[in-house]
Amino acid sequence: LLLGTALEQSRRISLLGRSRMLETLRDAGRPLPARIDESLARFAAIKAQANALLLPAVRNLGGDYEVELRAVDLAHNDPLFTTRERAAGKSAILDALDRVSDRVRKELQEDAKDAAQPRVRVAQVVPADPEAWRHYADGRRLASEGRNMEAMGEYQRALAVDEDFPLAHLELAELDEYSDVEAKEKHLDAALRGIDRLPPKERELVQATRARLKGRLQEAIELYDRAIAAWPQDPRLSVGAAYLYTEYLADGEGGRPHLERALTLAELDHRTAIKYFLLLGRLDEALVRARRFTEESPGRFSFENLSIVHRVRAETAESMAAARRALSFGGGPPSGGLFWSFVEGDSIGELEDQWNEAGQRKWELLALRGRRRDAWRALEALAPPEGSPARGFHHARLMDYRWGDGKPDLIWAEAVAQLTLGSQTAMCAPIQLALREWKQGDREAAIRGLRSLWMPEATFHLGEVLADSGRHEEAAQQFRAFRLWPEWDNNWGAISFAYPVSLYLEAVSLERLGQREQARQLVDRLLAMWNRADPELPTLRAARALRSRLVQ
Template identity: 25%
Template structure:
């Protein structure tokens, strides 16, 4: 999938208008990149230019998405939009995009943004003026300095709107999708702008956790309009007069208990109870109540469509009445702060409109409001009176409701306790605490045996823990409960079905789900993971970045994926920053990735320090411990780590994790000089992979195939071609496995190695060169290096050696056969230096050969080398033969 931003003209021709000079109503967006000059000084010219190119790509992409027109730019930008919601959508995505760019470079990157709607005059400059540097289009009018004042007073990361822009954008916020329902809208009162006679109302909108949501600062051109009686001197005098009476007044008129609403908290409005007997009033009164309450600046009202969607996930009939109990459960599931139940009744000949404010966790009434009127015609006025009173009291204090107002996962189950257990499982899974997550998912299915997504959670956690055999039964249970899933969740089930039982089709399934539901974060994350498994790191990054949305409960894992993709691209700074974000969010397994990042740069002390922080009972950091020890030439330490790993993995004899660690153990034996034991380990790995593939069901079939091929490739180096022959014959009868990209590629590498061993290197080169797509496996390059050398193509062989030495990040992070090849990759990277010295000597470049040999000696001191490598080293030092 090509994820590059399409090139387009950022200033397309406007739609023809009757008069190009007539004032036009437009939305103006002004931005200013905070401390852009300081960024250049801190980063340096080249990294800063890379940053600004990435910034420009972001802006072009967002212009296209939100139909914006770029008018001017320097440290900031001026853009025009047809509608305020388009300008707001651009601003929100721009703010999030800047944070992501900053995180990738370990810097704080934010912008100030001002949004205003007003009339502007536009005119085109002549071609001659444009050719000497003028802008193609000029924009002027009072709206422009208004937007500039808003932008200048904004805090870093803040989006400020004028009183004209705010209601237009607020009304259309639903067009932003689910994100629009969770925006925070705040009023910062009236402000005076220099050159503008009237005070202006200023608003802020932003995403919690991203926007500052704090009052703007006074500037020389914009300051808060404070009435005389609220200025400091007047307040001091007033305070002295009022203090004495305040205490007594409090005892006389204690406030009613109320809910401690934060501005723009969410509420659920239950169905209106009409007790008048006039059923024709039902729909009109309910709609009037909702519309009136939506005018509040203190709360957002959960839309009726959203409430009905949640009702579906509760597996209730579409027409279920939203009474006290049902509306309270909806509030708990969606993280709303309270429920409001309206009632219309006839009391003593008068029509009474009342509303109860309910704590959803206890379903108790916190307080109520009512208003009476004469006849049905009075109900609309009474509704306005009740909602006005509610809007005043929703800001009073009651902290008890605030504790649990976090949305629960939006999944289908009728059991609220099962949903809570599932939510805890999601939280544990986000921190890569797979054992705890499995326990919570199992608790959820015990409470609700028909909770299909909790069964699927068990499949996911078992697969993540490299225990795919145990993932099959819960997958089959989830499949049998498909009818209980919402359409999106059913597609999620299909993707996991492919993941376990048809791996060649899995990426297509995840991409389909990600395309249909762009805000469904698991799909984005799994597309990224599949691209990464195929070494398509650049394609993986956009999907991984989307999965770090603040609304994704598993966002922390997205940062780990970003780090792994950056490491595969040799972007060590980006990898370090992303892994730091993941660790800070509780993903302990990212410590080993961070260690690999340091080891790839040969910062071994820091790598060891990070690996020491990994849990002692965690099996998979041993991959990195073995690889780092081999990288340093510490063969005994590598073998000790391999024995520890085998002891941990061997708790289940013949398990897939036990099979995985046999290959790095064999590589450690080889570097220690025990070639016979290394060959035994490689053959045993091939035998066990073939045994697993012969079973009726092998949940790890793709990984077993890749593992067996990698072990066979290693065995060929040790003189055993039979293992590769057996693996390839078995896979020829399994076309579904050969369709898995990694398996198909490694099978070609194994065939090429067999051809090279049979003195047919030219045929091996023909087989390998088409694999060089930019996402090839590291061992494909190793095999091509050997084939070029055997064919006498020394220059091409040397190019491969240089490539292997430059791509140490890939050597460490490549997933391949579930990372079983990491140790071999790292070793081959170092050995390529010795092979380069050998090639240079054979080409008569003796000085260059000695330089390469000195590099090799720095990597692995001569006294530590096993006998067969010591012989090769000494042959480079021996005089050239005539």
């Protein structure tokens, strides 16, 4: 790990991380070892199409130490070079590692410009107390095996020994990405304070992550791009960029290469890997990963993911079987991805029964049923108290929900309330821009903008614009894609009303295409869903009129 830290300062060298080597061995059907020996390292490196294998060793020579590195040309199975450095005692080992690193970089013909760049020596990176480094190294090993909670404990123990250790702060910031933004910022701040002790690649990672958290998204893009250009094989850079493009920008066009690289380079958790496979349209690989998830960790969460994959693949029976298996593990009535699997499986009655048994009233379910007045009352009952930081998000959700009423003055009133409270969570500028272009008559610009976004809301509106352009076959495809969307996270408060409306809109497009029977089936689904809907809903009246035409 220490030698790797020194070598990876070179842009000429991209090391195959331990997690990727383990993933390569797993994919090849090999049992995962506690220690990767030379034979397994050679096998994994060849499978990963590496150019060379570097084999380090440290030998005790009776008080002195010898640091050796052998390099093997994997294409020809020939030795490339061997370098050795002697250290007069343990205290001199770090300097010997730097000398070995310098020699390796020279042997691998590092660019003269890179070689001339100032370097962070290993002694600057390593804490004064070696116990902190031991905990850090153990944490990196555990993380490479997917044991993140145990790794977090080791990083915390490293900081208990050296509270300013920047590499441990950086790793904790990465682990806190999804769970604790405040803790992540704290660790990033600490890493920045010790940035002079960080190698160049880790400096770029800290700065890019910090820019992302602060909402400086263009700066974050530039920092990630620059770092990835320098270290294209580093998994953390690609994972960070993929997260930026999916969770912050929803930018499919820009994010695609980063997701591809993250799936290739990193040992992603099952949920993230499944999501990325689905977004990229790699549905067979998503199914393989979801099945592996249920085998390795059978439970509600893994079977929920399997249900989602089957739903996106339009395998309704299999999706429902996995959804019901997920519920067998307990955890309350269906929500999240499970909720939408039941909806797509035309099993809303089951949803209602389970939520009623739990003694809860779900506003999304009322909205799906077309009971907008009841849904609005249920939604308003969820309002956080005055002064709560969540108040702005609540108004954002109300603003989205007002979309279903089709009354711009009401929508704008909620948007103003939301912005007044300082929340901008629901104001997706690219979607607003595309919708403005549509309403101003530039349909092609709107289509281009909406098609590039990885969001259910964008997919729904894309169907609307395509239908308005007379491109009904494409519109029908987008309405179907909207209902099968892989990540229903309810960030768009109108989803529960848009879902049934999409059935009607697709039916209209199918009628225009002469596919009357398929159109009638969709209308019947909608009318069954809205058998207790508010009678004054315009879409309900239009759907009944459409059905009358279709059965003539």
